[in-house]
Each structure stands twice: as structure tokens, then as C-alpha cells.
Amino acid sequence: MKKNKILNSIQTTAIGIAMLVGSTVQAHEITPEIFVSAVPSAHTEEIKQAAMNYAKFWDTGDEIYAREALFENFKDMTPPEGRKEGVEGVLEASQNFRKAVPNLHVEVEHLLITGDFATIRYRFKGNFNGRMGDIIGQGQVVDFPAVDIYEVHDGKIIKNWHLEDYNTFFSQVK
Template sequence: MTIKNLALSAAFVSVAGGAMADDTATVQKFYDLLSNPTSQDHVAAFEASVSENWESIGDYSGSSKSSEAFLGQIGGFGKLIPDLEWSVQAMHQAGDFVTVRSRATGTPVGPMFGVDGEGRSFDIMTIDIHELNDGKIIRSYHVEDWAGALQQLAGR
């Protein structure tokens, strides 16, 4: 490879790399909502960051949640777990996908998934993959360790 070709290749990589949008700020709004599920400002920021047909996918059952269903579920979590904190531990973007490892902690004020935690707290790992198009999240795949949370709440 000649020096000229090497310089052109480096310039192309630089331009191509600079053209890719940084979608991490958009994805962060998702976690800001999870930590503040009763805040109308965070709900509005979430709604602005997701596409009209956004899907929340948590398993391979073929079903998904719409943003409306997701907001209903998260609102319920906000009442059940008023100190819910969903902190991002690592975020990595590759093309149109942003992968997030986060930590969810909280102390439910009532039974959670049938387990009365008696004032106990949980601390779990979550993994999410957000797919974006034109600066909006179109789909979020997620896995949370709710079984671990229930074990912690049950005192095991």
C-alpha cells in the first residue's frame, strides 16, 4: 500500500467514524426514566427518545410491550419501589445498537411478584440492547435478574 493510499484510507475511516451518531445520550434517557418512573419530565424525555412503534422485548415468546404498556408497568414499579435506582455501569455503541450493563436496586414497600420482602432490598444486574434508527430507539431487548431479586427479598 502506498503512502497516498494509506492516507486516503485513514481519511475515509476518520470521516466514516465521525459520521456515526452518538446515540448514548438518547439511550441514557431510558435509564433516567427507570430511576424516576413517576416524573412527567422523564416520561416526556423517554417518549421523545423512542419511535412511535417502539417495542420492549424481554423474551422469545413473540410478545412485546408498546411504550404505553411499558410506561404503565414502570409507573407501577415507581409506586412499589419508590427508591428504585437504575444506574448505568457500562454503555457501548456499535453501529445502530447500544448495549448497556446496568444495576437496579431498590426496596419494595409491599410484596413484589408475590414475595413479601419485609423491608429487604435487592441489587441486580441487567443487560439491554437498544436498536436505533434516525436517532430514536426502535426496539429494546432486555434481561433482568428478577429471580435474584426475589431470592434477596426472601432472605436467601
């Protein structure tokens, strides 16, 4: 009898953990609204996975997704002034932006894969509740686009070119 209670308790705990893990993974699943690939292949899937892992990083701020997506010698080809190089610069940029927009959420509107390159059109959303320079947030709604181009080799992003619509962002947080 006592053995059955212990087994039931273990089973209940295992089911609860499985549900929690399953819901966490599902909560961070991101899929592109539009996906286009010139020539679908295993290589294309590898590139898509790297791009989506990087999107998950920007959506969650979780370092594990950035490290999964980015080559260790990753190069940001269009870094903002003062940003550290490589993966560490990306991690710091995310942390700093999340201080200004703590509930940041990212949607992938379009993913295009050609050869070794992925072009991804993002939409960044949230509320500006932090501080950016002299501007102090008061919960303003943030909703602005960005476009990234990734060069991917061996399943990792080795180079990134990006353009964020900061004009829209700053017009929303004034």
C-alpha cells in the same frame, strides 16, 4: 425605592428558580461508568443520548424521558407475559415496579455502541417496600443487574431486547 425592592424580589426569585431547575437536572444526570464506541461520530452521540434518556426514565420513572428515548412505534422484543405493547407497556411496567420499589435508582455500569446498536448494562437498586404477587416488602435491599440492547434510528430506540436478573431480585426480597 419601591421599584428597587420589586426588582430585588424578582431577581431573588429568578435565582432561586434557576438553582432549583439546575439542581433537578443535575440530580437526574446519569453517565455510564464505562463507555465504549467502535467509531465515535455524531450518529454515536445520537445513539448514546437515546440510551441515556431511557436510563433516566428507569432511574426517575419520568415519562418525558421514555417519550424522548423511544420511537412512537417502539417494539419490545422480549416483553414479559401480559405486558402491553409499545411505549404504554414500558410506562405501565415502570409504574408497577415503582409500587414495589418506590425509591428505585438505576446506575449505568457499561454502555457499548456499535453501528445502530447500544448495549447497556444496568444496576437497579432500592428497597422493596411494596408488593409483588404474594410477596410483601419489608424494606429489603434490592440490587440486581440487567442488560438491554437497543436498535436506534433517527435518535430514537425502535427495538429493545432485555434481560433482568429476577433470580437475584427474588432471592433478595424473600
